[in-house]
Amino acid sequence: MALPPxxxxxxxxxxxxxxxxxxxxxxxxxxxxLAIMPLSFNSESFFSYPMPGFSTRWYTGGVDGFFTxxxxxxxxxxxxxxxxxxxxxxxxxxxxxxLGLSRSNIPGRAAIMAVLIxxxxxxxxxxxxxxxxxxxxxxxxxxxxxxxxxxxxxxxPFVVITVTATLMSFDRTLMRAGASLGGxxxxxxxxxxxxxxxxxxxxxxxxxxxxxxxxxxxILFIGGPEQRTLPRQMFAGIREQISPTITAAASxxxxxSTVMLVTVELLRRRGERLRGxxx
Amino acid sequence: xxxxxxxxxxxxxxxxxxxxxxxREVRRAFMLIAPLFLFIVISFLIPxxxxxxxxxxxxxxxxxxxxxxxxxxxxxxxxxxxEEVFAAFAADLKTASKARTVALVGKRLNYEVPTLKSxxxxxxxxxxxxxxxxxxxxxxAADPVWKDVGTWAVVKRAGSAFTPYYLLxxxxxxxxxxxxxxxxxxxRRIYLQVxxxxxxxxxxVTLCTLILGYPVAFMLATLPQRTASILxxxxxxPFWTSLLVRTTAWTILLQDGGAxxxxxxxxxxxxxxxMLGLMSGEPQLFKTRFATVLAMTHIQLPFTLLxxxxxxxxxSPTYMRAAKSLGATPFHAFRTVYVPQxxxxxxxxxxxxxxxSLGYFITPALVGGGSDNMxxxxxxxxMNSEGNWGKSSALGFVLLTATLILYYVYxxxxxxxxxxxx
Numbered sequence: 001m002a003l004p005p006x007x008x009x010x011x012x013x014x015x016x017x018x019x020x021x022x023x024x025x026x027x028x029x030x031x032x033x034l035a036i037m038p039l040s041f042n043s044e045s046f047f048s049y050p051m052p053g054f055s056t057r058w059y060t061g062g063v064d065g066f067f068t069x070x071x072x073x074x075x076x077x078x079x080x081x082x083x084x085x086x087x088x089x090x091x092x093x094x095x096x097x098x099l100g101l102s103r104s105n106i107p108g109r110a111a112i113m114a115v116l117i118x119x120x121x122x123x124x125x126x127x128x129x130x131x132x133x134x135x136x137x138x139x140x141x142x143x144x145x146x147x148x149x150x151x152x153x154x155x156x157p158f159v160v161i162t163v164t165a166t167l168m169s170f171d172r173t174l175m176r177a178g179a180s181l182g183g184x185x186x187x188x189x190x191x192x193x194x195x196x197x198x199x200x201x202x203x204x205x206x207x208x209x210x211x212x213x214x215x216x217x218x219i220l221f222i223g224g225p226e227q228r229t230l231p232r233q234m235f236a237g238i239r240e241q242i243s244p245t246i247t248a249a250a251s252x253x254x255x256x257s258t259v260m261l262v263t264v265e266l267l268r269r270r271g272e273r274l275r276g277x278x279x
Numbered sequence: 280x281x282x283x284x285x286x287x288x289x290x291x292x293x294x295x296x297x298x299x300x301x302x303r304e305v306r307r308a309f310m311l312i313a314p315l316f317l318f319i320v321i322s323f324l325i326p327x328x329x330x331x332x333x334x335x336x337x338x339x340x341x342x343x344x345x346x347x348x349x350x351x352x353x354x355x356x357x358x359x360x361x362e363e364v365f366a367a368f369a370a371d372l373k374t375a376s377k378a379r380t381v382a383l384v385g386k387r388l389n390y391e392v393p394t395l396k397s398x399x400x401x402x403x404x405x406x407x408x409x410x411x412x413x414x415x416x417x418x419x420a421a422d423p424v425w426k427d428v429g430t431w432a433v434v435k436r437a438g439s440a441f442t443p444y445y446l447l448x449x450x451x452x453x454x455x456x457x458x459x460x461x462x463x464x465x466x467r468r469i470y471l472q473v474x475x476x477x478x479x480x481x482x483x484v485t486l487c488t489l490i491l492g493y494p495v496a497f498m499l500a501t502l503p504q505r506t507a508s509i510l511x512x513x514x515x516x517p518f519w520t521s522l523l524v525r526t527t528a529w530t531i532l533l534q535d536g537g538a539x540x541x542x543x544x545x546x547x548x549x550x551x552x553x554m555l556g557l558m559s560g561e562p563q564l565f566k567t568r569f570a571t572v573l574a575m576t577h578i579q580l581p582f583t584l585l586x587x588x589x590x591x592x593x594x595s596p597t598y599m600r601a602a603k604s605l606g607a608t609p610f611h612a613f614r615t616v617y618v619p620q621x622x623x624x625x626x627x628x629x630x631x632x633x634x635x636s637l638g639y640f641i642t643p644a645l646v647g648g649g650s651d652n653m654x655x656x657x658x659x660x661x662m663n664s665e666g667n668w669g670k671s672s673a674l675g676f677v678l679l680t681a682t683l684i685l686y687y688v689y690x691x692x693x694x695x696x697x698x699x700x701x
Contacts, residue, residue, distance in 0.1 A: 011609060022498045025491045026513040029580060032528040033520055035538055039531065047531045048538055093315040100311030103304060116315060119323050121686055123638025125655040126675045129662055130326035133333055133672075153323040156315060214521035217640055221662070231523050238530055238645055247531060250524045257519040265515075 033254055040247035047244070058248040066248040075233040079213055082144070082229060086151040086212035091205040093152070094159025099193075101160070102167040113160075120157035127154065128221040135222055142224025150222060151212040158211060159204035166200025166271065199271035203264050210260060214253075327679075333672035337442040339387040340434065343380045344371040348438030356432055364431075365414040372403045390667070391433045391444070391453070398422045445673035470657070474677065477653040480572065480643075481636035485583070485629050487576040492584035492628070493621075500591035518581035526642045529574040533564040533646060540564065571647035575639060582635060583628035590624030627693045634685045637678065654678050 003012060043053035057064050066072045097116060101109065119127060131150050132141065140146030170193070178188035194201070216231035223232060230249065237246045285293040341348050346367035354360050375381045381403045382396075389396035405421040419426045436442070436454060447453055447460065451468040455461045462468070495514070499507045517525065532539045540561055543549045552558050564570055594617065602612035640655035652660075654674055661671035 014609075018494055018498065022495050025495050025580075026510060028491070028577065029517050030513045032525065032532055032577060033517060036528045036531055039538075047534050048536055048541055093318060097312045097315035100308040103308040105301065106305060106308055106312075112312060112316065115319055115324065116312075118319065121682070122327060123655065123678055123682055125638055125640050125658050126327065126330065126679050127323070129658060129671055129675055130323075130328075130330035132662070133329045133668070134326035137329070149322050153319060156319065160315070210519070210521070214523060216523050220659075231521070234523055234527060235641070235645075238527060242530065242534075246527060250527045253524045254520055257521065257524075258516060261512075261515055261519040 036247050037251045037254065040244060040251045042244060042247075045244050047247075058244045064243070064245055066245055066252065069245065071228070072230075072233065072245065072249065075228050075230045078227065079230040082147055082151060083209050083212040085148045086155055087205050087209045089148070089152045090155040090159050090208040091201065094156045094204060094208070095163050095201055097156075098160050098163035098167060101164055102170070116160050117157040119153050124154070124215075124217045128218045131218060132221040141222050142227065144227070146222055147219065147227060147229075150218050151215055154215065154218065155208035155211040158207035159201075162204035162207060163197065163200050166197045170197060199267040203267050206260050206264055210257070213256075330672050330675055331679075333668050334445055334676040335441045335443065337387070337437065337444065337669060338440055339383045340437040341440045343375045343378075343384050344368065344434070344438065347371045347434065351431070351435040351438055354431070354435060356428070356435065359415075359426065359428060360431055362413060362415050365418050365425075366412060369406050369409075369412075369414045369418060372399075372406055376403045376407055386666075387437055388433060390448075390670075391437070392430065395424070395430070395433075398424050445669035446676060448670065449673040449677050470674070470677075473652070473654055473657055476651075477637060480568075480575070480651070480653060481633050481639075483572055484575045484579055484636050485633045487572065488580045488583035488632050489625065489629055491576070492580055493587060493625070496584050496588040496591055496624075499588055500594075501596070514581050514584060517577070518585070522578055523641060525578050526574060526645050529570065529577070529642075529646050530565070533570050533573075535563065535565060536561070537565075565646065566648040568648060568651050571643045571651045574642050574646050575636060578642065579632040579636060583632045586627040586631065587621060587624035590621055590627075594620050623693065627689075630685065630689045630692070634682055634689070637682060637685075 003015065007015070038049075038051065039047055040058050041054050041056065042051045043055035043057070044051070055061070059066050060068055063069050100106070101113065101116075106112070127150075131146075135141040135143075135146050140149070174192055174196070175188055178192045179185070183191065214231055215229075216235050219227065219229050219232045220235065223229070228236070230253075234246055234249055237243060237249075287293060287296050347364065350364045350367050351360065354364065372381065372384075375384060381400060385396035385399035388399060402418065402421040402425070406417065409417050424430050436444070444454070448463065449470050451463050451471045452460050453463050499510055499514075502510070531537065534540075540549075543562055549562060552562070553560070598616050598620070599612050602616045603609065607615070637653075638655050639653055640659060643651050643653050644656055644659075655678065658671045658674045658678070661667045661674060
């Protein structure tokens with residue numbers, strides 16, 4: 001792109017200066033994430049470049065490997081199970097509440113909203129000790145049910161916010177049209193409303209999944225010795241003895257979040273297209 | 280029907296019917312909200328209430344020295360308590376040592392007078408062998424600390440089920456013998472410093488994210504859509520990567536002799552810093568304050584950047600053109616016309632980053648040095664290493680209060696329901 005000829009020297013300097021600065025910041029954002037992925041293929045167990053050789057031992061190498069060591073595979077399975085259960089619960093509860101909140105004339109809407117998104121506002125460490133005390137009285141510490149309930153509470157605000165945002169641009173006359181054509185409320189919901197707000201619901205569900213799958217602080221407080229989720233296993237690994245298997249675990253999670261990002265972005269574009277907003 | 284009221288087929292006025300329909304609508308909406316509302320109240324708000332209660336609730340002495348605390352309530356605190364109190368104390372300690380709860384009593388009293396734990400244990404052991412009084416002699420003979428009126432004042436104070444003790448000590452304050460409030464001795468003051476450090480690190484991180492994020496947001500908002508979408512990936516990918524993964528990345532990169540040190544070496548930054556006398560030899564990065572701020576800035580940058588970006592997207596470029604056509608230099612136009620319009624985004628992004636930074640626990644714990652622990656780290660230590668529920672709850676109380684005040688400001692300035700994700 002050629003610069004306009006009338007630009008003064010100082011304008012040129014600031015033009016290039018800004019571009020260089022922004023480039024460096026973007027590099028700073030992405031470099032740490034990209035830099036650790038190659039290290040997970042290092043044939044030796046240290047963390048510097050250049051790497052002496054290529055190896056997949058940190059993924060499939062028996063007791064070293066992320067996909068072969070029972071501690072890591074167990075953690076992965078547990079995390080997936082908890083995250084799926086959390087996603088189902090949080091998405092159902094959150095979507096219902098968002099549908100209720102989207103009706104305009106609800107008394108005390110602001111107060112209800114404040115309560116519903118409070119788990120997102122309170123620092124996680126505080127939620128963690130609160131849940132620990134509460135579970136100590138109700139004997140839920142160290143139970144799977146306790147973890148799923150805690151994660152669900154932390155995840156619902158994201159579902160409520162995403163689905164409410166989608167419903168803002170939802171044309172409510174469509175519901176009336178459905179009802180006037182003889183559709184029962186649940187028929188109207190499943191045939192008319194849900195297909196239209198589905199992108200928002202799926203985005204919310206993905207947020208819920210990620211919230212549970214990445215959660216580390218609450219599990220440190222309320223999880224029992226057997227409940228080693230993936231983040232907890234990683235945290236323990238970093239604190240005790242750092243091994244390259246952790247870089248493999250981190251790389252797998254980075255790939256997973258890339259997939260999530262692409263999905264949410266595609267859904268957002270589809271939603272905009274459906275509603276006729278040009279992007 | 281002769282009046283002018285519109286009616287439905289069954290004769291009820293239309294207004295009444297409409298109100299009924301609206302009420303039904305609201306009722307249905309509440310039924311939809313109710314499951315989540317109840318769920319959050321029971322599984323989230325009640326636990327938070329329990330924590331807030333634990334910041335004041337202090338049952339160890341009342342439960343384990345019941346008669347003593349009852350009698351001490353009438354004690355005036357001027358002279359040593361009566362023989363009756365000593366007898367009750369001896370009886371309580373005997374019961375406690377049968378129930379193996381002497382350690383709890385010792386632990387609680389130890390918070391205020393750091394030698395009392397062992398003294399309570401020794402006294403209990405000696406009293407176990409004594410069957411009859413006079414108890415005042417027996418107790419004071421077991422350990423001279425019981426001759427001190429101050430000790431009994433501590434027991435009396437700890438003997439009520441609710442106490443301001445934990446909250447006061449979270450602010451480096453304590454109750455004096457006469458019941459007033461004073462600062463704790465110099466060598467035991469830590470928490471105000473911790474709070475100050477937490478605020479300081481959060482402020483520094485917020486500033487760094489603003490300085491780095493503002494130009495990037497400006498660039499993304501002014502570039503053609505296609506280029507901007509591609510560059511946006513650089514912001515969104517870290518945003519979607521979990522905090523733990525990003526902290527892990529920094530832990531690995533910042534190791535001594537690790538990739539970061541190599542990078543500084545190759546780019547000549549190490550050499551330059553050595554020449555300028557800023558440091559000598561290879562840099563020590565891991566477990567430093569610098570590492571904490573660096574990693575936190577990296578993690579929070581998208582949170583500051585995205586709200587600024589979404590405000591900048593709405594600013595029409597014609598304002599800048601107008602300013603320039605009226606004779607302003609580009610810099611002057613930018614400063615006086617563009618920047619003020621971006622302020623809502625700057626406020627939203629910075630406030631969000633500041634609030635989130637206050638609660639950081641994982642990152643300072645993993646990449647920071649021992650002296651970089653923030654308030655959340657101390658909550659964890661009080662809970663998991665010391666088993667001091669009261670102290671961790673009181674620190675939680677302080678952190679929660681600070682967070683809620685800031686969210687109140689956020690809500691007044693921006694509105695919490697305008698918070699966007701991704």
